[in-house]
Amino acid sequence: MSDKAAPAAAAGGSRAGMKKELPERFRDYKHVWVLIEMERGVVHPVSWELLGEGRKLADKLGVELAGALLAGPGDASTKAIEEAFSYGADLVYLMEDPLLADYRNQPYAAAMTDLVNTFKPEILLMGATNLGRDLAGTVATTLATGLTADCTELAIDHEGSLAATRPTFGGTLLCTIHTLNFRPQMATIRPRVMAMPEAQEGRTGRVVRHSLVMAESDIITKILDFIPDANMDKAQLAYADIVVAGGMGLGRPENFKLVTDLAQVLGAEYGCSRPVVQKGWMPAERQIGQTGKTIRPRLYIAAGISGAIQHRVGVEGSDIVLAINTDPNATIFEFAHMGIVGDALQILPALTEAFRRRLAVNRLAG
Numbered sequence: 001m002s003d004k005a006a007p008a009a010a011a012g013g014s015r016a017g018m019k020k021e022l023p024e025r026f027r028d029y030k031h032v033w034v035l036i037e038m039e040r041g042v043v044h045p046v047s048w049e050l051l052g053e054g055r056k057l058a059d060k061l062g063v064e065l066a067g068a069l070l071a072g073p074g075d076a077s078t079k080a081i082e083e084a085f086s087y088g089a090d091l092v093y094l095m096e097d098p099l100l101a102d103y104r105n106q107p108y109a110a111a112m113t114d115l116v117n118t119f120k121p122e123i124l125l126m127g128a129t130n131l132g133r134d135l136a137g138t139v140a141t142t143l144a145t146g147l148t149a150d151c152t153e154l155a156i157d158h159e160g161s162l163a164a165t166r167p168t169f170g171g172t173l174l175c176t177i178h179t180l181n182f183r184p185q186m187a188t189i190r191p192r193v194m195a196m197p198e199a200q201e202g203r204t205g206r207v208v209r210h211s212l213v214m215a216e217s218d219i220i221t222k223i224l225d226f227i228p229d230a231n232m233d234k235a236q237l238a239y240a241d242i243v244v245a246g247g248m249g250l251g252r253p254e255n256f257k258l259v260t261d262l263a264q265v266l267g268a269e270y271g272c273s274r275p276v277v278q279k280g281w282m283p284a285e286r287q288i289g290q291t292g293k294t295i296r297p298r299l300y301i302a303a304g305i306s307g308a309i310q311h312r313v314g315v316e317g318s319d320i321v322l323a324i325n326t327d328p329n330a331t332i333f334e335f336a337h338m339g340i341v342g343d344a345l346q347i348l349p350a351l352t353e354a355f356r357r358r359l360a361v362n363r364l365a366g
């Protein structure tokens with residue numbers, strides 16, 4: 001690692017093979033950037049997912065991939081930087097300042113805007129998290145650039161523009177927005193939509209330090225206290241190893257206890273399909289699918305869920321999908337890895353009991 005500034009462009013000839021020549025005013029804009037979102041020393045995993053995706057975009061453009069890390073002094077930045085390199089970053093732009101220790105829109109937006117104006121990223125990606133959504137809007141407005149929010153897919157089109165896909169009209173359509181005429185081209189991306197990249201141990205890169213020019217007296221918000229986030233379970237659902245979900249096939253709200261019982265025995269998170277939320281049987285943060293959470297667990301158990309496309313897009317990154325459905329022709333069996341044709345009201349409690357016994361035996365066996 002070094003504190004030297006980055007070279008002007010990556011080796012490999014930038015924009016090779018792209019059809020459109022860039023306007024003169026865009027010539028200085030290089031690199032694909034990802035915000036490494038860190039709060040209280042903990043990096044949000046969406047940052048690594050975006051570095052994995054950013055790597056593909058940067059390779060397509062023939063430019064470098066950078067992480068932008070805003071942190072308070074001693075916020076475990078060294079570990080975060082090493083991880084960023086291992087997940088594909090060539091360099092990390094680091095701003096360390098006491099004003100960046102905890103997220104506040106004003107200093108974070110000032111820091112990000114200054115970094116962008118100084119180092120000119122071509123593409124800037126952030127997670128569609130609470131922090132990312134709040135920050136990206138302010139940064140895009142300040143920079144007078146376009147922002148495609150809540151994306152589910154990213155690509156580089158034949159002109160070398162970012163092509164960012166997101167649901168629109170309440171999820172009834174997917175639209176792809178091409179942002180060739182903006183710099184930086186900004187997008188927020190939903191957690192878990194992109195696969196987690198393989199870490200390459202020992203991979204290293206450069207660190208470029210930059211200072212924040214701001215005083216506490218410039219900031220209109222003050223942090224008085226921290227209150228635990230009542231919605232933390234949302235994040236846990238998206239990143240859970242095992243998820244058990246129920247759909248309309250469960251018939252009545254009381255029957256969702258069969259889902260939560262199995263989830264509890266397996267140490268899993270639980271979720272549901274959209275009509276279940278619309279009926280008020282489960283809270284909205286438990287909805288899985290195109291207009292809910294995207295999940296990528298090792299095991300997804302779907303009980304009484306038909307497998308409509310809007311549900312499927314939220315679960316198809318799961319390693320194993322186990323479907324329980326009375327209808328042998330249900331769509332979910334087209335993409336499930338394992339299926340049980342039968343009544344979920346009987347099968348769920350049977351699975352819960354079987355797992356309970358097995359886990360008890362395992363515990364006794366040490």
Ligand SMILES: Cc1cc2nc3c(=O)[nH]c(=O)nc-3n(C[C@H](O)[C@H](O)[C@H](O)COP(=O)(O)OP(=O)(O)OC[C@H]3O[C@@H](n4cnc5c(N)ncnc54)[C@H](O)[C@@H]3O)c2cc1C
Binds near residue numbers: 288303310
């Ligand atoms: C714009 C838009 C966005 C959407 N976004 C989402 C989204 O994010 N997530 C989402 O899930 N949906 C979403 N939907 C809705 C989606 O199209 C489906 O309507 C929904 O997924 C169906 O939910 P379901 O499978 O629970 O219910 P149903 O389609 O009613 O399916 C119930 C299933 O249960 C089975 N069944 C019945 N009884 C039993 C039993 N005793 N045991 C086992 N199986 C049984 C049936 O055979 C059937 O397959 C969206 C729709 C639109 C238009």
